[in-house]
Amino acid sequence: MNNLAILAVAGVLLLPLLVFLRDVTSRRRRRLPPGPPAVPLFGNLLWLRHSAADVEPLLLKLFDKYGPVVTLRIGWRLSIFVADRHLAHAALVGAGAKLAERPRTATSMLLGVSENIITRSNYGAMWRLLRRNLVSHMLQPSRVDQFAPARVWARRVLMGKLRETSGGGGGDAPNVTEAFQHAVFCLLVLMCFGERLDEPAHLFRGRLDAWHALLRRQKELFVPLIEARREYKKLASQGLPPARETTFQHSYVDTLLDVKIPEEGNRSLTDGEIVTLCSEFPNAGTDTTSTGLQWIMAELVKNPAVQEKLYAEIKATCGGDGELLERSVRDKDNKMPYLNAVVMEGLRKHPPSHTLLPHKAAEDMDVGGFLIPKGATVNFMVAEIGRDEREWEKPMEFIPERFLAGGDGEGVDVTGSREIRMMPFGAGRRICAGLNVGVMHLEYFVGSMVMEFEWKEVAGDEVEFAEKLEFTTAMAKPLRPRLVPRRS
Structure with missing residues (x-):
C-alpha cells in the first residue's frame, strides 16, 4: 500500500475521532445544567442515600441549591429537570420539534410492547x-x-x-x-x-x-x-x-x-x-x-x-x-x-x-x-x-x-x-x-x-x-x- 493510500485510510479512521473530540470540546464550552456530584456508570452519589422513586422532594432541594434547571444521572442515563416557566416555554414551544421525541420506556425495551400510541410514540x-x-x-x-x-x-x-x-x-x-x-x-x-x-x-x-x-x-x-x-x-x-x-x-x-x-x-x-x-x-x-x-x-x-x-x-x-x-x-x-x-x-x-x-x-x-x-x-x-x-x-x-x-x-x-x-x-x-x-x-x-x-x-x-x-x-x-x- 503506497503512502497516499495509507494517509487516506488513516484519515477515514481518524475522522470519527476528530468529530467526537470536536463535539466534546463544544459541549464543554456549553456546559450542562448543574447538578450534584456523579461518578461514571453509577450516576449521582446522592442515590446512595435517596430513592429515585421519591425524587420530587429531592428535586425541590436541588432547585434551591442549583437553580431552576438541574441535571441528574441514574447510571448512564442523563435526565434534566426544568422548573422555570420561561425556560419551559423556550424549550417546549420555542424549540418545537427539537424536543418532541419520547424516550423509550422500560416496558417496551423489556417486553417488546409497541409504542405506537399517541402519548408514547416517536415524533414522526x-x-x-x-x-x-x-x-x-x-x-x-x-x-x-x-x-x-x-x-x-x-x-x-x-x-x-x-x-x-x-x-x-x-x-x-x-x-x-x-x-x-x-x-x-x-x-x-x-x-x-x-x-x-x-x-x-x-x-x-x-x-x-x-x-x-x-x-x-x-x-x-x-x-x-x-x-x-x-x-x-x-x-x-x-x-x-x-x-x-x-x-x-x-x-x-x-x-x-x-x-x-x-x-x-x-x-x-x-x-x-x-x-x-x-x-x-x-x-x-x-x-x-x-x-x-x-x-x-x-x-x-x-x-x-x-x-x-x-x-x-x-x-x-x-x-x-x-x-x-x-x-x-x-x-x-x-x-x-x-x-x-x-x-x-x-x-x-x-x-x-x-x-x-x-x-x-x-x-x-x-x-x-x-x-x-x-x-x-x-x-x-x-x-x-x-x-x-x-x-x-x-x-x-x-x-x-x-x-x-x-x-x-x-x-x-x-x-x-x-x-x-x-x-x-x-x-x-x-x-x-x-x-x-x-x-x-x-x-x-x-x-x-x-x-x-x-x-x-x-x-x-x-x-x-x-x-x-x-x-x-x-x-x-x-x-x-x-x-x-x-x-x-
Missing part, C-alpha cells in the same frame, strides 16, 4: 397520523356533541355510586375515589367502543412478571369489542340496524378501523395495534380525571363558602337539570365562569401529574444558556410552575376568583402557546390532545356533584392535602366526606 409520520385521527374524529366540537348522551349516562352512574356508598346521605363517610374512577372509566370506555359496559373490567397496572398476562387479558377484553364494531359498521353500510340497542353510532374504534398508513403501503392497523390504542384511550383519561375530581372536591369540602358560591351559580344557570348542565359546560359562551374558575384553580394547585411525560432531545439544543445534549431526557415540573410564588399570589391557597376578571390568573393561556404559567396538559408539539374535553368532563362532573349534594367535612375524617405518588399524584389520605342530598 405515525404519531401525526394517529393524533390527527383522534383530533379530527373524536375531539372536534361536532363529535364531542355526539357524546352528550354518554356524558348524561355517566352522570347517572356517578350519582348512583355516590348515593350507594354514602348510604343515601347517611352518617358514614364514604371513600368517593372509587366512584370517581368508575364513572370516568365507564364514560371513556363507551366513547372508545360505543358500548355501555355497566361493570367495566379495570386494567390494573401490575409488576413486571404480570405484564404478559395483562397484555393477553387486554386482547381477550378488547378484540371481541373491536369485532363487534366491525360488524356494526358492516350492518350500517347495508342500512341495517345495530345488533344491540345500547350501541352508539360513533366510537373511537370506528375511526381506527378506517385508518390507513401511507408509509406502509396504505395498510390498515392490525388488531394488536388497535388493542394498544384502545387501552391508551381510557387509561390516559381515567386516572388523571378522577384524581383531578378528588382534589377539587376536597377543596370544596374544605372551603364551604366556595362550594356555596358555586352551587348558587349552578342553580341560577341550570336549576336542577343535569342535561342543561351538560349543555352549559360545552357552551362556548361560558355561562358558568365560576365553575370554570374552580376547575382551573384545582388544576393549578393540584395538577394530577406533577411532571409531564418525559421528552427527549432530538439534537443538541440550548435552554437558558445550558446545553441539552442529543438523547437526554428532559422533564418539566408542572406543580412547581403552577405554584410559583413569584407568579401567583398566595399560590398554596385555593382561590378560584384569581381566574375571574381582575385576578392574577385572568385570561391565563392553559395551552402555553403565548406563555406558560400553568401547564397541567403540557405545551408545545406534545400537548395533550384532549385538553378541552378533559376540562369539560371535570366541569360537568364537579357541577353535577355540587348540584346533587352538599359536600361536608366529617369529624375524624378531616381533609388532608398530603400527596402520594401513584400513576398520578393522589391524596395520601382518601377523601371521605359526608354527602347531604340537596333535594329528596
Whole structure:
C-alpha cells in the first residue's frame, strides 16, 4: 500500500475521532445544567442515600441549591429537570420539534410492547397520523356533541355510586375515589367502543412478571369489542340496524378501523395495534380525571363558602337539570365562569401529574444558556410552575376568583402557546390532545356533584392535602366526606 493510500485510510479512521473530540470540546464550552456530584456508570452519589422513586422532594432541594434547571444521572442515563416557566416555554414551544421525541420506556425495551400510541410514540409520520385521527374524529366540537348522551349516562352512574356508598346521605363517610374512577372509566370506555359496559373490567397496572398476562387479558377484553364494531359498521353500510340497542353510532374504534398508513403501503392497523390504542384511550383519561375530581372536591369540602358560591351559580344557570348542565359546560359562551374558575384553580394547585411525560432531545439544543445534549431526557415540573410564588399570589391557597376578571390568573393561556404559567396538559408539539374535553368532563362532573349534594367535612375524617405518588399524584389520605342530598 503506497503512502497516499495509507494517509487516506488513516484519515477515514481518524475522522470519527476528530468529530467526537470536536463535539466534546463544544459541549464543554456549553456546559450542562448543574447538578450534584456523579461518578461514571453509577450516576449521582446522592442515590446512595435517596430513592429515585421519591425524587420530587429531592428535586425541590436541588432547585434551591442549583437553580431552576438541574441535571441528574441514574447510571448512564442523563435526565434534566426544568422548573422555570420561561425556560419551559423556550424549550417546549420555542424549540418545537427539537424536543418532541419520547424516550423509550422500560416496558417496551423489556417486553417488546409497541409504542405506537399517541402519548408514547416517536415524533414522526405515525404519531401525526394517529393524533390527527383522534383530533379530527373524536375531539372536534361536532363529535364531542355526539357524546352528550354518554356524558348524561355517566352522570347517572356517578350519582348512583355516590348515593350507594354514602348510604343515601347517611352518617358514614364514604371513600368517593372509587366512584370517581368508575364513572370516568365507564364514560371513556363507551366513547372508545360505543358500548355501555355497566361493570367495566379495570386494567390494573401490575409488576413486571404480570405484564404478559395483562397484555393477553387486554386482547381477550378488547378484540371481541373491536369485532363487534366491525360488524356494526358492516350492518350500517347495508342500512341495517345495530345488533344491540345500547350501541352508539360513533366510537373511537370506528375511526381506527378506517385508518390507513401511507408509509406502509396504505395498510390498515392490525388488531394488536388497535388493542394498544384502545387501552391508551381510557387509561390516559381515567386516572388523571378522577384524581383531578378528588382534589377539587376536597377543596370544596374544605372551603364551604366556595362550594356555596358555586352551587348558587349552578342553580341560577341550570336549576336542577343535569342535561342543561351538560349543555352549559360545552357552551362556548361560558355561562358558568365560576365553575370554570374552580376547575382551573384545582388544576393549578393540584395538577394530577406533577411532571409531564418525559421528552427527549432530538439534537443538541440550548435552554437558558445550558446545553441539552442529543438523547437526554428532559422533564418539566408542572406543580412547581403552577405554584410559583413569584407568579401567583398566595399560590398554596385555593382561590378560584384569581381566574375571574381582575385576578392574577385572568385570561391565563392553559395551552402555553403565548406563555406558560400553568401547564397541567403540557405545551408545545406534545400537548395533550384532549385538553378541552378533559376540562369539560371535570366541569360537568364537579357541577353535577355540587348540584346533587352538599359536600361536608366529617369529624375524624378531616381533609388532608398530603400527596402520594401513584400513576398520578393522589391524596395520601382518601377523601371521605359526608354527602347531604340537596333535594329528596
